[in-house]
Amino acid sequence: MRIFYFLWLICSFAFADESTDWQTQSYKQSKHLPDLHHAVDVKLLDEMQPPAEFVLKEDRKIGCKTCHGLEKIAETPYDKIDKNAPDFLRKDGYKKLETFCANCHDKKAHERPNIHLMLNDDGTIKKENCLFCHSEINEQREKLRLLVDTHLRLPVEKVCLGCHLKTPHFNAVEHTDANLKALEQSKSSAKNMKARLKKTEDEQGVHLPLSENDEVLCLTCHSPHAKGVLGEKNPASNQVNGDIKKGVxxxxxxxxxxxxxxxxxxxxxxxxxxxxxxxxxxEVLLRLPAKDGTLCLSCHEFEN
Ligand code: HEC
Ligand code: HEC
Ligand code: HEC
Ligand code: HEC
Ligand code: HEC
Ligand code: HEC
Incomplete structure (x- = not known):
């Protein structure tokens, strides 16, 4: 019986390797987890005491249903899984990833070092932090360079993900799915958005980058760098003054x-x-203040 099971495992792994498109298969079929996904079938440590709805498998091991509230998630092809379902992650996990993880992991012991804190006490930069996102350390220039010249390790659309969720807060998805060029043609409310954005950039000396295809990015609103990392004359350095250590x-x-x-x-x-x-x-890591609406008004026009 054991041997049979073992052979079945080998076969299913071999099958997974051969298949080119695991997205159209279920986890049960491919045994392939999404990129950067959490480990499964590991045993809960004694000190981990998640709430009862985090159902465990035999032997206190964690499986799909431990963290996900969807029925039959392991049997559903990946491209058919509704990732926006409220119960996709248990306990409203999508609203705040840190508190979701804290259902098992001790928050203090596992606290992630905040890589946006990029300056040492003497004002020099922490070079090791740069390499989380850049393949080499960009030298300072007073003028902006093109996004493609900033030596990013990942495409700009993805550079924040993995550490942050696609849905870190309300409306983030609606924004990062939005393509200004397409919207300008289809919706009157979006008619002058791109022109407004350019005008704000010129008038306020700030950088609000869109993707190559005019999509809104996390980076359109957020600056990844702490103040003081980029030269003051570079529009990419312009941002709010909040205390990054304290966070939002x-x-x-x-x-x-x-x-x-x-x-x-x-x-x-x-x-x-x-x-x-x-x-x-x-407010931290924002290119313009949102508190008083300045950031929002760089694209939106509110009538009253
Ligand atoms: C320890 C908790 C945990 C377990 C166990 C777990 N997941 Fe996840 N899963 C997550 C979290 C957290 C995310 C969201 C990651 C993100 O969006 O950054 C996620 C995301 C996903 C996604 C969406 C990936 C994407 O990028 O769109 C799928 C699909 C998924 N999980 C399937 C599974 C399957 C199938 C299993 C069982 C084999 C499983 N998960 C087990 C925590 C877990
Ligand atoms: C249901 C409980 C549970 C939840 C929720 C959970 N984890 Fe885990 N995690 C575990 C267990 C169990 C292990 C394996 C324990 C070990 O051997 O150290 C683990 C291991 C890890 C590891 C080290 C192993 C590896 O894959 O390198 C990391 C990093 C990790 N978890 C991050 C996270 C993050 C980030 C989240 C939130 C998205 C999260 N975990 C949510 C239970 C959980
Ligand atoms: C979280 C990811 C991330 C980290 C960490 C990071 N950067 Fe960047 N950096 C970016 C992105 C994205 C851009 C392009 C958008 C922009 O200019 O703001 C960029 C652009 C730059 C630019 C070019 C700005 C311009 O347009 O002229 C310089 C210079 C730079 N980074 C230096 C650094 C240095 C030095 C560090 C380490 C102290 C660092 N970066 C850490 C993401 C990061
Ligand atoms: C290598 C991991 C990593 C990457 C990449 C990264 N971040 Fe972060 N970010 C963190 C950590 C760690 C914190 C500290 C707070 C926390 O644990 O969530 C943080 C905090 C933030 C905060 C402030 C939240 C708060 O209250 O402290 C914002 C805003 C933010 N990041 C935006 C971004 C954006 C935009 C990008 C992409 C350009 C990005 N981050 C890329 C790890 C990362
Ligand atoms: C339309 C502008 C906009 C876009 C696009 C946007 N954000 Fe935000 N984000 C904000 C504002 C405003 C805040 C709250 C104020 C602050 O950051 O200081 C915020 C807060 C955050 C926080 C802290 C949340 C908290 O409550 O602790 C994180 C993390 C973050 N954003 C990451 C991202 C990531 C990752 C993306 C892309 C998927 C993104 N944001 C897209 C405007 C935006
Ligand atoms: C870079 C341009 C830009 C900035 C900056 C911006 N938005 Fe948006 N916003 C958009 C676009 C594009 C849409 C999508 C419009 C559509 O689908 O009709 C949108 C949609 C919205 C929606 C509607 C979401 C929905 O589901 O219909 C709200 C609410 C919103 N924005 C609020 C804000 C707030 C608050 C701020 C400031 C923190 C802000 N926006 C900053 C471009 C922007």
Missing amino acids: EYEKHSWNEVMEADKHERLGKTGDVLPPYQRLKN
Whole structure:
């Protein structure tokens, strides 16, 4: 029996190697995990005590259903899996990856070093941090260079992923899926967006890069570098002044009462599960402030 099982394993692995398109197969068929995916079939350590809904396999091993709430995820071809389903990751994992991981991993012991903290106390740069994203250390120039000349290890669309989710916060996906060129043609609300963006860049001396195909990127709104890494005259260096060590912070605001009442009225019960209105207190790694709307107004036009 054992030998049979063993042979079956070898066969299925051989099969997985031969197959060119694992995306159209299920995990059960290909035994192929998505790139950069978490290990499976490893045993939970004694100190890991996830909530009961993180169902374990025999022997306290973790399987697909430990972390994912979808029925039959292992039997579904990868390209048919609904990654936007609310229960795709248990416990609302997609809203905040760190707290999701903390269901098993001790937050302190596994805290990721913040690679955006790029300066030593004496103001020199931490060269090792640059190499997370660049294949070589770019020298400073006063003028912007093209994205393709910045020696990125990954395409600009992907350089933040792996460390961050595609959905790090509300509306990130709607933005990073948006193609300005196509939208300008199809929607009147997006008509002047690209021109507005260019105008903001010129007037405010800031860099708001789009992809080669005019898509909005994480990088359009966010700067990956700490202030002081790039020369001050380079528009790519322009960003908000927040404390990166503290990270993004929000504070309660009296408008929340108004917003809650409005959500309840328009959306009924579903409105109550939306997060409360809070105001940004410490903003970091943004090319323009969002607190006062400047960033948003570089593309959007709000009428009142
Ligand atoms: C320890 C928790 C954990 C286990 C166990 C787990 N996953 Fe995941 N999986 C994740 C997380 C977290 C993500 C989201 C990664 C991201 O978007 O950055 C993910 C993402 C995925 C994705 C989307 C990948 C993409 O890039 O679009 C698929 C498909 C997936 N998992 C399938 C599986 C299958 C099949 C199994 C079982 C063999 C499994 N997962 C087991 C945590 C887990
Ligand atoms: C259901 C519990 C569970 C969750 C949730 C979970 N992990 Fe794990 N993780 C494990 C277990 C079990 C191991 C293997 C333990 C060991 O042997 O150290 C592990 C190992 C790891 C390792 C080291 C092994 C390797 O693959 O190199 C990393 C890194 C890791 N997890 C990161 C994460 C991240 C990031 C998240 C959130 C996206 C996460 N884990 C969520 C249970 C979990
Ligand atoms: C998180 C990923 C990431 C890290 C880490 C990183 N960079 Fe960059 N860097 C980018 C991206 C993306 C661009 C292109 C967009 C831009 O200019 O902001 C870039 C552009 C640059 C540019 C060219 C700016 C221009 O347009 O002229 C220089 C110079 C640079 N990086 C230097 C560094 C140095 C020095 C470090 C280490 C202290 C570093 N980078 C670390 C992602 C990163
Ligand atoms: C090598 C991993 C890595 C890469 C690549 C990376 N980041 Fe980060 N980023 C981190 C870590 C670690 C933190 C600290 C907070 C945390 O653990 O989430 C962070 C924090 C941030 C924050 C502030 C969140 C907070 O509250 O502290 C923003 C915004 C951010 N990153 C944007 C980006 C963008 C945009 C890119 C792509 C250009 C990027 N990051 C690439 C690891 C990475
Ligand atoms: C339309 C502009 C915009 C785009 C596009 C965008 N973000 Fe953000 N992001 C923000 C704003 C605004 C904040 C909150 C203020 C801040 O960063 O200081 C934020 C916050 C964050 C945070 C911190 C979240 C928290 O609450 O701790 C991370 C991490 C992050 N963004 C990563 C990304 C990544 C990765 C992408 C691409 C998938 C992305 N963002 C795309 C505007 C944007
Ligand atoms: C680089 C240009 C750009 C910037 C900067 C920008 N947006 Fe957008 N935004 C877009 C595009 C493009 C869309 C998609 C429009 C569409 O599909 O009709 C969009 C869509 C939206 C939507 C609607 C999402 C949906 O599902 O319909 C909201 C809400 C939004 N943006 C808010 C903001 C806020 C708040 C900010 C500032 C933090 C901001 N945007 C900054 C370009 C931008």
